[in-house]
Amino acid sequence: DAGVIQSPRHEVTEMGQEVTLRCKPISGHNSLFWYRQTMMRGLELLIYFNNNVPIDDSGMPEDRFSAKMPNASFSTLKIQPSEPRDSAVYFCASSFGPRALTHEQYFGPGTRLTVT
């Protein structure tokens, strides 16, 4: 099992540019989560999907952020336009079970985003 795969591992971009982060969950998992980690705010849940459907996006900071899950094996988190305060490590996680938030979540290695 390859685990949760995220790409890219590192992204450096200029303010105003569009950024797309990608995630491939563990095969067979039915829930997918996007998190952001910063020193100031710690780990925050941005959005989660269950069976490819967005369930809770209340953690998405603003309209500049959007997430999609077109199929069970792929998800994207897009920031357009990016700002320096978006600099953070973005994690994707997946889990399996009838209750998405109560089962073990397996995290990807994260994408370190730097917006200059």
Next chain:
Amino acid sequence: AQTVTQSQPEMSVQEAETVTLSCTYDTSESDYYLFWYKQPPSRQMILVIRQEAYKQQNATENRFSVNFQKAAKSFSLKISDSQLGDAAMYFCAFSAQKLVFGQGTRLTINP
């Protein structure tokens, strides 16, 4: 709203000794789950241990065990026989409607 508090930003322990990391949470939910995650310098988040609130028995996983006090809303992690590889950030997390993480405790193991 649920909150998770880890009151120890940093802890250190001698190799082979035992250390306990503290975690308290606040919720009005009766059915929930608690987790401890480990984040080593590689930044990979690794699940250490999981506790269901309806279970009175404390969860154990090899050298890792928890002391779950539901009435006190406390969920501490005990690491026995500490090893150098245990050095990491440890995050306590609560899950009911949403997964909420504490701010983390950085654990250093002294050889």
